[in-house]
Amino acid sequence: MLEVNNLGIEFGGVRALDAVSFKSARGKILSVIGPNGAGKTTLFNLISGVYRPKAGTVMLGGDDVTGLAPHELARRGLSRTFQNLQIFFQMTAVENVMVGHHVHERRSVMAHLLGLPSVSRQNTATRERAMILLEHIGLGRYADQPAGSMPYGALKRLEIARALAVDPSVLLLDEPAAGCNPRETEEIDEIIQYIAGTGVSVILVEHDIRLVMKISDRIVVLNYGRKLSEGCAVEVQSDPAVIEAYLGTEQTQGELSAVGA
Structure with missing residues (x-):
């Protein structure tokens, strides 16, 4: 590989x-x-x-x-994590993982600005995938909590989940x-x-x-x-x-x- x-x-x-x-x-x-x-x-x-x-x-x-x-x-x-946590602490756990999936999204900036239905469908699909990854990593219960409120060990796993969102x-x-x-x-x-x-x-x-x-x-x-x-x-x-x-x-x-x- x-x-x-x-x-x-x-x-x-x-x-x-x-x-x-x-x-x-x-x-x-x-x-x-x-x-x-x-x-x-x-x-x-x-x-x-x-x-x-x-x-x-x-x-x-x-x-x-x-x-x-x-x-x-x-x-x-190719995806990676970092020695020091690189987490968006004001975002929820599921939003952090969704960020990792953005490289696979195909809607344009204009589509987002216009709020086209395709953007909503894409966001729904991205969230569903992020939730699956959180469950696999054992963080499902933290999905809608701000990352800043999560314990340190869970944050280390959250960074792995976000890296996995790249597929x-x-x-x-x-x-x-x-x-x-x-x-x-x-x-x-x-x-x-x-x-x-x-x-x-x-x-x-x-x-x-x-x-x-x-x-x-x-x-x-x-x-x-x-x-x-x-x-x-x-x-x-x-x-x-x-x-x-x-x-x-x-x-x-x-x-x-x-x-x-």
């Missing part, structure tokens, strides 16, 4: 990402991990069109989409469990696996090693902007270079043992 080839970028002469390559598959979960500053969010920004790479290519469904704007990538089936083939999740308690993290875990089960290629950046090792089909490890390792959980966990760079702390090793990785 997504192929990244030798992707790289520099900021002020500093190479933030250098020759990173990997492939993601339909219905699989690929996690990107690494220490703070390893280049994980920069990688997501390059893939999703926030930054334009200085080197390398991004292929989506066999097409070269390198440097396309985020809204163009969304129309092609993506590839979904980038940037630390979806950050700041969540264990129960909320478990809910995020179940949602990610559900999404992959629908055939979406999920690419996950996450610091919760227990979560990563539990649900990932493959793991890419970054360090200082370069790919340090790639493999399944067992392979990455046992890679000496990864242990030295990222997984070597007693706490993290204990977390890995606890999940049986």
Whole structure:
């Protein structure tokens, strides 16, 4: 679904990402991990069109989409969430999800200004789809509540629901469990696996090693902007270079043992 080839970028002469390559598959979960500053969010920004790479290519469904704007990538089936919540807090939960569907709407601005019946039908269909997504994510009871009144864990799921409204083939999740308690993290875990089960290629950046090792089909490890390792959980966990760079702390090793990785 997504192929990244030798992707790289520099900021002020500093190479933030250098020759990173990997492939993601339909219905699989690929996690990107690494220490703070390893280049994980920069990688997501390059893939999703926030930054334009200085080197390398991004292929989506066999097409070269390198440097396309985020809204163009969304129309092609690539969606993402952000490390920090990007929610419209004054809008209801269902309205937030409806925003994500706008890339598929075909009514013109003039049709909206004139209040044509086709616009009303479109809005009704968009709301129905948004309600279905909220139910699937377990947020149906919040549908007509202002997002600002929702608990933090529910807001993290709301952002995922809005990303799904794009109807993506590839979904980038940037630390979806950050700041969540264990129960909320478990809910995020179940949602990610559900999404992959629908055939979406999920690419996950996450610091919760227990979560990563539990649900990932493959793991890419970054360090200082370069790919340090790639493999399944067992392979990455046992890679000496990864242990030295990222997984070597007693706490993290204990977390890995606890999940049986």
